[in-house]
Amino acid sequence: MRKLWFAVVASVVFFLPVQAHAFCYGHPGPISPTFPSGDVCGTLMQRGFNGSSFYNKAASQSYVMICPAGTINTINCSTVVTSAYPDGYGGTVQAFYFPHYAQNSSGSNNYDFYAWGTAYNDYWGSQSRPIARMSIGGYPAGVGLEDIFLRMPPRPMDPTPLYPSGNAVGSSYTVIWKSGIDLDRSPYPATYAVWYKYWPFGGTEPANYTLSRANMPCHDDGSGPDAYGQCSTYVAGPQPAGNWKWYVAATLNVSSQSPAYYPYTTNLFGTASGGLYFVEP
Numbered sequence: 001m002r003k004l005w006f007a008v009v010a011s012v013v014f015f016l017p018v019q020a021h022a023f024c025y026g027h028p029g030p031i032s033p034t035f036p037s038g039d040v041c042g043t044l045m046q047r048g049f050n051g052s053s054f055y056n057k058a059a060s061q062s063y064v065m066i067c068p069a070g071t072i073n074t075i076n077c078s079t080v081v082t083s084a085y086p087d088g089y090g091g092t093v094q095a096f097y098f099p100h101y102a103q104n105s106s107g108s109n110n111y112d113f114y115a116w117g118t119a120y121n122d123y124w125g126s127q128s129r130p131i132a133r134m135s136i137g138g139y140p141a142g143v144g145l146e147d148i149f150l151r152m153p154p155r156p157m158d159p160t161p162l163y164p165s166g167n168a169v170g171s172s173y174t175v176i177w178k179s180g181i182d183l184d185r186s187p188y189p190a191t192y193a194v195w196y197k198y199w200p201f202g203g204t205e206p207a208n209y210t211l212s213r214a215n216m217p218c219h220d221d222g223s224g225p226d227a228y229g230q231c232s233t234y235v236a237g238p239q240p241a242g243n244w245k246w247y248v249a250a251t252l253n254v255s256s257q258s259p260a261y262y263p264y265t266t267n268l269f270g271t272a273s274g275g276l277y278f279v280e281p
Contacts, residue, residue: 038103040066040136042148044082044094044115046124047257048184054257056151061118062125064096064150069110069133081118101136102144108137115152123180125152126269153257155269156180156250159192161276162230164244168278172237179218179225180250180271188252190224192216192231195249197275200242209247209275239280247275 044064045056059082067077078101082094102109112130116122125131131152136145159180164173181190193216195209218224218231225231249272258267 038100038144040098040101040145040148041096042146042150043085043087044096045149045151046184047151047153049187051183054187058092059094059115059117059124059152060122062094062115062122062152063118063127065114065127066098066101066111066136067114067130069112072112072114072128100144108135110134111136113148113150115150121158123155123157123271126155129267129269153254153267153269154185154188154252155254156185156190156252156271157182158271159231159248159250159273161246161248161273164278165276166278168244168280170237171239171280172235174232174234175246176230176232177248177273179229179231181218181225181229185252188254188256190218190253191251192218193249193251194233194246196244196246198240198242198244200240203242205243205245209245212246241280243277244280245275245277247273249273 044059044062046059048055048057061084062082063079064082065077065079067074071077078098080096080098082096084092085095087093111134113132113134114125114127114130116125116127132148132150134145134148137143157180158178160178161176162178163176175194177192179190191214193214194212196212197206197209199205213233216233219226220233249270251268251270253266253268255267
């Protein structure tokens with residue numbers, strides 16, 4: 001099972017500005033000052049990279065969740081699924097709509113917005129890290145917030161363990177895993193952590209993993225992914241005979257492309273692989 005994890009340092013409160021060409025799926029028109037419906041709606045994009053510059057590109061169907069600022073997975077969080085909608089330029093975008101979300105609010109309140117793909121292999125956004133913080137409400141009470149434009153930074157793709165697996169040869173070896181980095185993720189600093197379990201033959205598998213190394217570069221010499229998109233590190237022997245299981249957690253620092261009005265100053269998105277088993281004879 002693929003695990004997702006996220007880290008954050010030094011929070012600050014800012015608000016995301018309204019994007020000019022965003023729109024509200026399913027909403028008949030702009031909110032009227034005389035009819036405080038409290039709707040919250042807008043569009044969702046991915047923040048891509050084409051090899052020379054950053055750009056916004058269409059997202060896949062995604063979840064969008066709103067929570068009171070600084071909280072998550074509480075009874076006060078609301079989640080919707082985006083829908084494809086014409087963008088007025090001959091294309092389609094993913095749009096989200098929270099009808100009457102702030103209708104009964106009093107004044108303005110700060111909320112965190114989360115977004116992540118509905119597919120298991122959609123490595124954009126986060127369900128545990130907000131991608132924006134905004135103020136909803138205002139005067140008259142429950143005005144809501146329309147025409148929001150959200151962009152999702154990427155997180156690493158699955159850093160799949162490759163070797164060692166099965167019956168390892170020798171008591172020292174080169175550990176190899178997929179980098180989880182493609183063109184969209186290539187501009188961001190990436191680090192890795194390797195976790196392992198060990199138990200002797202005839203013993204019981206431990207419940208928890210132990211951290212082997214943290215904040216590793218892709219390769220021991222500090223270089224990035226090789227021609228096969230792989231990373232590696234050397235493990236010197238001798239290693240004890242028995243059963244082993246290991247996984248890799250990859251981290252991208254996407255702070256450079258976080259919106260100017262982002263709730264955190266340091267933005268780390270991570271993805272952890274599933275475990276791979278091998279035997280040390």
